[in-house]
Amino acid sequence: MKRILVLFFCLIFQNVLTAQIHEIGVFLGGSNYIGDVGKTNYVSPNKLAFGILYKWNKSPRHSYRFSYTQSTITGNDLDSEVRGRVERGYNFKNEIKEISAGLEFNFFDFNLHDELTKKVTPYVYSGITYFAYDELYVVNGETHKDYTSSTFAIPMIVGVKSNVFENIILGFEVGARYTFTDNLDGSLPKNKNLEPLKFGNLNSKDWYVFSGFTITYTFGEKPCYCKE
DSSP: OHHHHHHHHHHHHHHHHHOSSEEEEEEEEEEEEESSSSOOOSSOOOEEEEEEEEEEEOSSSEEEEEEEEEEEEEEEGGGOSOHHHHHHOOEEEEEEEEEEEEEEEESSOOOTTOTTSOOEEEEEEEEEEEEEEEEEEEETTEEEEEEEEEEEEEEEEEEEEEEEETTEEEEEEEEEEEESOSOSSSSSOSOGGGGGGOOSOTTSOOEEEEEEEEEEEEESOOOOOOOO
């Protein structure tokens, strides 16, 4: 994970040296998990999530986006409205550290060098996410850590943003991550010695969601946005 983070920041700084206009800033919000333990709400942030992000704006309609975000995700069956989960009474906590790269698309033109009017646009983002997490297992109702693992996820983010001040862009977004693991909660441990401890729906993957605000500072020479 450390090597990947080094590569991530090298790519950012390389783009800063060659790109036309840039944004760099932070994400602050909350996280929640969707899986086999706890509540079944899709968006229900209950733990702090924070991160950094960089955007390379290639046109008023699209940007290349790179980010690092981390949070703790939790689930508790006692908070669920599903009777079977409440009776089971499992709970867990896991640490998520992700890097993501992909394309952000604006529904309306978002020319940051047009300073005469305030601009607002909805946007969507997707790409590829790679994240570290703890492999868990449950014994007699108690959740334990086996080892730290990592895998990929597909981010699906929707949001809205505006240039609220000169060079300052404020956004709000909700982003679900479809992961390639079913063991953020300890329901499907990879360790073969722990196979008898499997539970829940073994045919669906876990999700986690980051919801919150982004604030970025934009800088760089005025682009022409002309065809190459």
